[in-house]
Amino acid sequence: RGNEDGRTGLATKTRPKTKKPSLYKVLLLNDDYTPMEFVVLVLEKFFAKGPDEATRIMLHVHHKGVGVCGVYPYEVAETKVTQVMDFSRQNGHPLQCTMEKE
Numbered sequence: 555r556g557n558e559d560g561r562t563g564l565a566t567k568t569r570p571k572t573k574k575p576s577l578y579k580v581l582l583l584n585d586d587y588t589p590m591e592f593v594v595l596v597l598e599k600f601f602a603k604g605p606d607e608a609t610r611i612m613l614h615v616h617h618k619g620v621g622v623c624g625v626y627p628y629e630v631a632e633t634k635v636t637q638v639m640d641f642s643r644q645n646g647h648p649l650q651c652t653m654e655k656e
């Protein structure tokens with residue numbers, strides 16, 4: 555619609571109905587104990603990465619100390635962090651996952 559009401563001629567506001575949610579990066583942190591294959595599994599299982607991309611991200615974290623697994627709206631990012639932390643603890647690994655505003 556435009557900025558004028560069709561019947562009354564009164565001004566109306568043209569504006570997208572919804573606002574975009576803020577996005578959050580989900581980060582994996584390096585440690586000395588979590589097996590590389592487990593980190594690859596986490597990236598495949600919770601972040602829908604294929605084997606090559608998962609391995610690339612894992613090696614990036616291994617060498618740089620931190621890396622981005624994906625970017626999501628707040629609640630999705632929060633769920634991924636919880637899933638990764640729970641799954642890692644269930645399997646006896648100290649892997650750390652966190653999030654930060656993009």
Ligand code: TYC
Binds near residue numbers: 584587588593
């Ligand atoms: N540094 C670990 C090792 O040498 C592998 C690893 C990679 C751990 C990425 C955590 O987020 C991580 N086994």
